[in-house]
Amino acid sequence: MSSDDSTLNYEFQGATATLILNVDPAGYDLNPQTFSFTTNACYIYAETINIPNGQSWTLTTPGQTLGIFCNQMQFTGTSPVTFDVSGPKGTDGATTTTNLNGGNSGNFYLYIENITDATFKYLNIRACGGNGGRGVSYFTDTVGGNGGNAGNGGNVSVVFGSIFYDLANSVHGNLTSPWLQQAYNAVNSVLPTANVLTGATLQVSYTTAQVASWLSITSSYNTYAATLQGLSTSLATVGAAPTRTGGHPTSNTKTLAAGLKTTIDGILKGTQAPVTVPANTDYITTLESAISDFMKKGGVAREQTLVGCINSFPTITVSATTDLSNALQNIIEASLGLVTEIQNITSHNIVSTNKGYPGLGGNSGPGVTPSEGNQGSSGTDGNSTSQYLFYNGSPLDSNTSVPFAFPEQCRMLLNLADSNYFVTDPSSWANAISYYQRLVKRLSFLDSQTVSSSNLAGALEYFVFPLGLTWNPLNELGSIYATAQNRLSQAKLGQDMFGHSENWVPRLSSAFYKERVVTMLASLTKMENAIATFTQANQENAIKLEQCQVGISNAQAGLQSAQDRIQLISGPDGFLSTYEYQVETTQPLIQPALTNVKQKLDAIEQDLQLAKNLNPDDLLNAFSTLAMCPSALMGIAELGTVFYKTSTELTDSDDVEVNRNLVIQKVETCENTLDSLNETFTQNTDGTVDLNDPGANLIFAAEDSVNDLLQEFSNIIPVSDTTGVKDAFKAYTDLVLKRNQYITSYNTSLQLLLQAINDQAYYQQENQTWSQQLLKVNMDVPAVLFWLEKNRDDLRFQIMQKLNYEARANRFWGLGVKLTTMMAPGPLQGATDLQIDQGNIDNDFEKCLTSLSDNNMNQWPAPGKSGPFYTLPPDVLSNLKNLSTETQSPPGLIYSTSFVINAGDVPLLNSMANIRLTQARLWLLGATITSDPDPQGNQVLSVLLTQSGDETIYDPYGTPYEFVHDPVTVEFQYFCNKVLESQDCITENVWSLQGLAGDYNGTGVVPVGSVLTAPIGPYSRWTITIKSNANLNPNLDLSQVSAAYLEFWGRSQAALQLNATDRSVASAKDKPCKEVNQSAKN
Known part of the structure; x- marks a missing residue:
């Protein structure tokens, strides 16, 4: 088998097994009318499997092994379908023993990363032994022939990931957070997913009304938390500096307001929630109105009304057991119950692995005793197993013998992700991030310390020998996993493929980088020629081997490039030290600027809070976490945690010092309103900011949104700004935006460093392995071509990166010179195009020198x-x-x-x-x-x-x-x-x-x-x-x-x-x- 487009689909037929690899976003159509294979086994690795089930059908592959591994299985109709790998039935009356016996069943492997209830509605799997044929009958004085032996049942192994387990894990992971964050996360992250509980068609033990009740309770707690936060902000105005025309509260009123505020703030920060949400919260609205009325208009009567509302405010009882905790626990238990039910269904209800029936003996001739031949021997029943994966590095995930991740198909998915990330327009980054996240999830089993000795490792090695379908699988998957993690983090941080802020420049001239580019271009040209020769139709094995020798030789260039990048990033004047210095010189300026703007806000704090019921201090703290990002990132529902190898691991294993205070732990996004910024900040932190740990959390917003936020804050400052609040606020936000850009660049440089270290380890291992084992490898195995192509693509990327450095250097040198190329992010280019780019950059540098002559x-x-x-x-x-x-x-x-x-x-x-x-x-x-x-x-x-x-x-x-x-x-x-x-x-x-x-x-x-x-x-x-x-x-x-x-x-x-x-x-x-x-x- 072959394919026209190996980037999306690749097929290979070995001596005993057929391999189909697919990452086409449109999916792989598994049609029984066109699908077949002639080898003992076929393994299909595709991101999406399309099942046309407008009418019932059975795909029969008698006694053969079939494996289907996918992210999702989509059914286009509503009719049942059956995959049948059962052994063939023995022939009745056959004169040879072989034809009489029923065949043993093949094995069936199924992996669905995101399993749905549709799988159970329409899918059936049969792996039964073939029945023995009936013995030959005689009409002479001869005893009837013996019946054929029954075939053995096969093994069916199902491994799956489930949105239901993800839901339970997400809820459980937030149970130790303050209750308002539990409610907020449930509403914004969990509830959209939790709705699948009501849509599940399994034999569940709860009603739709119960699910709706749980979801309603979590929403009500989220609303209640926001209401209490608004009240806390209103109470703060009572103690703020008075307005010129408003109320002047007495010390007693201030004390009462401050006491209630302290109580409410303590409740909001606690993990124990209010026992229940009051059915009527009009008293909160009444209190807020009393505060606003008195603070705007003053008057003894209004103050008395305010004091009365405070004194009559009901006690809020908190507990470890509340309506919220019960609702969240019910969601967890219901979700896990569904996972268990899926496990039972996929191992029993839709699976048959019975042994075959032995064949009866044939009839003997008239008067002959015995009257019929012997019955055939019985077979044995097969086995069926079902396992769900945790996707958290648990050794249990690698305990399966189902090889659910195949190196070359994962490499194809990584390439697809890169093609959506290596672009000039970041509008396709959402797709890239989705693919990177999928790889990170799928390959998380590699985090287990025991993976090399696991059942999964053994299953992958079986693909190496005896099947001969891949090579060095764990090392390949490890490289893919690390790269996906690094690029996922880099994309989440809003940085392009080259990983630098727009205004970063090297001071060295372009000639410094060109020295390496010239050598790398020569290597790339050899590599491209080698691949072209390697892939020619009917190419001789000896010639293919020669091209692999070119690959081994040129892989040294990949190793040298990785070592160069490590020095460039982590050296004394490298990217890390540059951005760290920028943060360190900007950081000391922020606290004085913050103090200055807070002091100026004190005089008008009450005016601000009355105009916008938000705490100015909270907003200023929220602004300190704000950073700009491409607008394309704003369409992604949740950026969440940024993946990092810990700074301790980096320091110990790679001799690189990392400033842990600059390592971003989590990224959130907000819209273009102060309410959105305030909500994102207060619900994802405890409302405080540690200026010594500026990288703990960042809130990203598109550039236009950042400008809108700054303008909205400025608009609520009174027109008669005699204290210079607007200027102080601008000075403060200018500093934090600049500082946070440096922090983002520092973290991106960290990802570039991790990728360089990963590449160095990969090429060291690969160079050694391929050099020693090359003669043992079948040149037709996909792993060989994919290895050559990875070497080529790595070279292309590194050359483009160095050309990007050259062009940036020319920007710093040339200023007003209109440069002909900036080597913007874009698809990987071949040697010819890159050579042209180098020539353009050389011309640019000559113009730069002229401008400085x-x-x-x-x-x-x-x-x-x-x-x-x-x-x-x-x-x-x-x-x-x-x-x-x-x-x-x-x-x-x-x-x-x-x-x-x-x-x-x-x-x-x-x-x-x-x-x-x-x-x-x-x-x-x-x-x-x-x-x-x-x-x-x-x-x-x-x-x-x-x-x-x-x-x-x-x-x-x-x-x-x-x-x-x-x-x-x-x-x-x-x-x-x-x-x-x-x-x-x-x-x-x-x-x-x-x-x-x-x-x-x-x-x-x-x-x-x-x-x-x-x-x-x-x-x-x-x-x-x-x-x-x-x-x-x-x-x-x-x-x-x-x-x-x-x-x-x-x-x-x-x-x-x-x-x-x-x-x-x-x-x-x-x-x-x-x-x-x-x-x-x-």
Whole structure:
């Protein structure tokens, strides 16, 4: 058998077994009129099996083994169908023993990942022994022939996954959460599924009305929780700062309101729910109205009404046994009862595995004794088993002997998922995530520590030998499982196939990555030619073996690529350290910004709560978890847990340090309203935020939705915003959105690292296995071609990723240059197309060099002049002088402070575009140390200046380009004893020139293919670090420092058009910085 499209369907006929692999979303049509096989066994692995049952039929494969393994089985009609692998009946009156005997039944294997009641309505399975034939009869004086022996019954094994077990597991998993979260999760995640309980057509022990009652109870508790939360927020307004025209509650009223609020909040946070939901909650509405009426209008009578409502508020009794707990427990028990019933039905009711009947002896001739021959021997009954899977890594899942996961079919499904993920438009990501989730669920048995010695492993090895259908199955499945997990997490985090934020760039020139691309393209070309030769019709085995040798040779390129990626991601200046640094430098700014906005909100808190019955503190905390994601993700019902190898495992096994505080545990989504954000936040957390653990949970919203949320919050701030709440709120949300983007990028880099580590282990194992065992492998086995194609596709992906890095590098170098290619995410490309892409990127880089060449760039300052100066603001200088950290080895102190320089902060730079620095100098007027002077009596002070890597560069037309790259640290050394006044800040007092680590400065001839480093700009966050110990800057004294200046030298293009918002307006403001000594003699 063969197939026209091996990506969706692949068929292979071995010596004794036939293999059908299918991942076509339309499904595999199992039609008895067209389906047949001639080998002893046939195994069908398909995601969807379509059963045309408009009329009854029986698919008969006498004595043969048939295995059907699918995610779902769909019936197109309502008539019963039968799969019959029973042994053939013996021939009556046959003269040979063989033909007389009934045949033994074949075996039948069935795996349905999402079994439904339709399976039991229409499906029947027969695996019975064949009846023996009747012995030959004689009409002479001869004893009748013996009857044929009965055939043995076969084995029927059913393995299934059930939505009912998933439902029970989901409910049970939330029982330890606060009751309001139990109710919320039940309504939003469980109840849509729980409706299948009422639709099940099994012999259930509950009524539809009972199920409806359970669902109604959980919904009522969810509504009750929301009502109590709203009341808690209303009560908070009583203690808030009073409005100018509203009520001024007495201390007694405040105390009563605060006490009731504390009681309600305690109930909401507890795991024990109210015993029941009151039939009438009008008293809550009455209390809320009394609060609103008094707080808006005041008055003694209204306050008395309010106090009366509080005093008469009924006691809410909580307990471990409640209507909610009973309803959830009933859902669990009913679901598990259905699972047990399915198990019984699939092992007995729809299955027949009886032995055959022995054949009667033939009639003897007239008068002959005995009058008939002997009856044949009896057969034995077969066995039927049914097992449901937990899909949680339990060893019980791998205890089955049914090989429900086949490596090459899983590889096809992974490829299908990738084809929906490796796209320019993320609208198909939902399909990709669905396929990745399916693989992660199916292959979860690999998490078991005993899987290698399990029955399932034995069944898979049986496919290797004697059936000869696959090769090295556990290693292949392990690689697929890890890749599906990593890409699932990456997609859930809203990151594309390359896994980087849009503005990430490497500082190295494209030539750095091209060095590896050239080698990899050569390997890819060989690989593609080898596969083309391998797949030619009627190809000789020896030639196929030669192509596999090419595969083994080129697999070394895959191993080298994995090792390169590990270094690129986890190295000292790798992705992980870059994003971690960005989080660490942004994180300290969030708490002051939060404190600032909260203080400003205090004055108008009551106005806000009366305008929108939401707690401002809760909303601010919710905003701290907000992150942007592609709108395509919003269509996915539940993103849920992000899959990670734990940071402990990473550190121990792979020698990689992971910042656990940045590891995202769960991702939720919200819509474009504050109510949605608040509900998602309060129902999925305890309402608090640990600023030291910013990655615990993120709430994703589409970019438009984020803007709507910010606007809605701003709209409820009074028009007369005299306290600057809107500006403070914007500053706060800008920081948290930026920080959360860095956290997302950090986690995505973690997934890229895990994938690289997985690839490294895979290629190490595969290279060794294939090198040693190649001669033993049947070249026609699908595993060989799939192995070659995986090597090819891995190379294609890695080349595309490196080309993406090259194009990103060109963006940072070229700015205004209109690049011809950005290597956007998209389908995997062949060597020819990738070679064209490389040529386009080479052309782009030449344009970049031209844009930075001498005739386009101005170099400054002129000889004898100083560069533009930035004056450190008083608060920044104070922090540097007064805040120090002790060090133990060596004993000493570290002085540090950080600040942001924006466009407009240094007026002399306003007329410049594409600013690239060649030096950054920090001058501290009045700093002293006690080191031994040099022969000229000078004392050298060393300071470290770090540009964060999060910077903005403007092109000549005023367009801002935001970039994120690795932090850049330079050392500046000068004679501090000579720098006492601003006119002393001159080159004569500089000990060493930087050149910013040899970054390209646009001068001289650049050899073709040179690896260069792009220079950085000034508009970024800068950190000053000064170490003081016995060997470096001894006895540093900053107490007498009167001023501090950061001086820039560099190159730039002329600004043809200033950015009015970020430059002219900024320059006009009264700023704590100024130009100092611009004409001082150098």
